[in-house]
Amino acid sequence: MALRAHFLHRGTRRWLGGAFLLFGVGLLAFTDPLGSQQSWGLPAKTVAKNEPISPLPLPASGDPRRVALGARLFADSRLSRNNSRSCASCHDVRDNGATRNALDRSLDGTSLRLNTxxxxxxxxxxRLSWTGKDRSFEEQAKRSIENPHIMGSTVSEVVGKLGIDPDMRRLFELAYGRAPDEAVVLDAIAAYERSLLTPGSRFDRWLQGDGGALSATELHGYQLFKSLGCVSCHQGVNIGGNLLERHGIFHPLGSPEPVILRVPSLRNVDTTPPYFHDGSAGTLEEAVERMGYAQLNTLLQPDEVHDIVAFLRTLTGNFNGHPVGQPQ
Structure with missing residues (x-):
């Protein structure tokens, strides 16, 4: 029988996972960005108790005119300097909400620094982005529009383009009661992006009381996910996304910079290869194996990788009535 390379006792590793959670960068957000489950239409009695992960709620009912306008702006190439790309060029909501490239291209054709x-x-x-520097969708939209590598424009230039389009002026009047300006352009994009939730994964159904939603293998993968310490950083309603962490704690994990990253959400993770901030892990199996070694100092066995990946594949939710990642 092959000897398992346990560099740390499991109990010690679980404690260390919690320590990194608390002390890794000295910054945590324990609040639920989406509010309580009950306020989002999920009766508390249906949710599995004492689990570190919560079901994803349905999107909030924002102003439909503003959401629809934001969807149009999200796909509008006039947001870029030379009208060559839109937000949707790198964030394809018909697929996985991103692209399947390791690194997308900047305006000049060179590779962007980080995976989308x-x-x-x-x-x-x-927070938003890999480094967590953006605290709101409005802030991120402005930064992306004015980033010379992404859109290379300015919000004022975008407002000028939209303002001479009679149809867009009409839509802004209907949604906001005024012609397009910086505040309402950014607000509309943000309203749309806030609507892009993908509830209804099989794991969410299990959390809500559907005992048959997961197989024995998938449940074992979830137990491993918890016992090994993965859940120390990937928990809450978004299964991640709620803290900043140092990568490569025990061993290098991809490119060394940036040193501190926002822990990404694992929702729909099966649909978003390649993985890591540098896009260097081509498959989910490779990503799990490398994460175990780099972040937990553990060489996972093939059967453990298999079962954890089986669990991760239950995290795919639905958007517009279709599973994320399936052609629409």
């Missing part, structure tokens, strides 16, 4: 994160369920994260 999915826009799905970003509303459930306490």
């Amino acid at each position: 994160l999915t826009v799905f369920n970003a509303a459930a994260s306490f």
Whole structure:
């Protein structure tokens, strides 16, 4: 029988996972960005108790005119300097909310520095982007529009383009009662992005009381996910996204910079390869194996990787009536 390479006793590793959770960067957000489950239409009595992960609620009912306008802006190439790309160019909501490239391209054709994160369920994260520097969708939208590598424009230039379009002026009048300006352009984009939740995963159904939603293998994978310490960083309603952490704690994990990253959500993770901030893990199996070694100092056995991946594949939710990642 092959000897398992346990560098740390499981109990010690679980404690260390909690320690990194608390002390890794000295910053945590224990609040639920989406509010209580009950206020979002999920009766508390249906949710599994004492689990570190919560079901994802249905999207809030925002102003439909503003959400629809934001959807149009999200796909509008006039947000870029040369009208060559839109938000949807790198965040395809017909697929996984991102792309399937390791690194997307900047305006000049060179590779962007970091892998594109999915826009799905970003509303459930306490901050945005890999480094967590953006605290709101409005802030991120402005930064992306004015980033010379992404859109290379300015919000004022975008407002000028939209303002001479009679149809867009009409839509802004209907949604906001005034012509497009910086505040309402950013607000509409943010309203749309907040609507991009993907509830209804099989794991959510299990959390809500459907005992047959998961197989024995998937349940074992979830137990491993908890006992090994993965859940120390990937928990809450977004299964991540609620703290900043140092990567490569025990061993290097991808490119060394940035040193501190926002822990990504694992929702829909089966649909978002390649993985890591540098897109260097091509498959979910590779990502799980490398994470175990780099973050937990553990060489996972093939059967453990298999079962954890089986669990992770139950985290795929639904958008517009279709499972995320399936052609629409």
